[in-house]
Amino acid sequence: QVQLVESGGGSVQAGGSLKLSCAASTYTYSQYCMGWVRQAPGKEREGVAIIDKNGGTAYADSVKGRFTISQDNAKNTLYLQMNSLKPEDKAMYYCAAAPLIRCYSGSWSLPEGWNYWGQGTQVTVSS
Numbered sequence: 001q002v003q004l005v006e007s008g009g010g011s012v013q014a015g016g017s018l019k020l021s022c023a024a025s026t027y028t029y030s031q032y033c034m035g036w037v038r039q040a041p042g043k044e045r046e047g048v049a050i051i052d053k054n055g056g057t058a059y060a061d062s063v064k065g066r067f068t069i070s071q072d073n074a075k076n077t078l079y080l081q082m083n084s085l086k087p088e089d090k091a092m093y094y095c096a097a098a099p100l101i102r103c104y105s106g107s108w109s110l111p112e113g114w115n116y117w118g119q120g121t122q123v124t125v126s127s
Helices: 100-104
Strands: 004-007 010-013 018-024 032-039 046-051 057-059 067-072 077-082 091-099 121-126
Touching: 004 091, 018 032, 018 091, 018 121, 032 067, 032 077, 032 100, 046 067, 046 077, 046 100, 057 067, 091 100
Parallel strands: 010 121
Antiparallel strands: 004 018, 018 077, 032 046, 032 091, 046 057, 067 077, 091 121
16 A cells, blocks of 8 residues: 655746655655646546656646656655646646556556545646
8 A cells, every 4th residue: 555645735826836745655666657647626637747667757748848757766755846837737736656557558647547646735826
């Protein structure tokens, strides 16, 4: 069982930055595909970014060039640096973990198939 706890959400103006953190209860990064998934009001969850055990990353087109996913293996912590935030980035952001193979799947951005979820952290962006 993997427990994930997010932090770092908040309210910012458009153009601002936030850094989300996700602390894992166990060492996850050599065994799991780690990712950030968000859910905006009235919309389905969507994958934002993923990172594999070798540091390979992938991003949703909507956040490419603005968001950066990273991990600190020594701290069992996953991060999401979000820059140039837009009002459409407003959502609940979840940390998630899945079998490593998910990182190499073309369907990683879909909401299904994640084994473990955090409780979420809210990001609000005002225009």
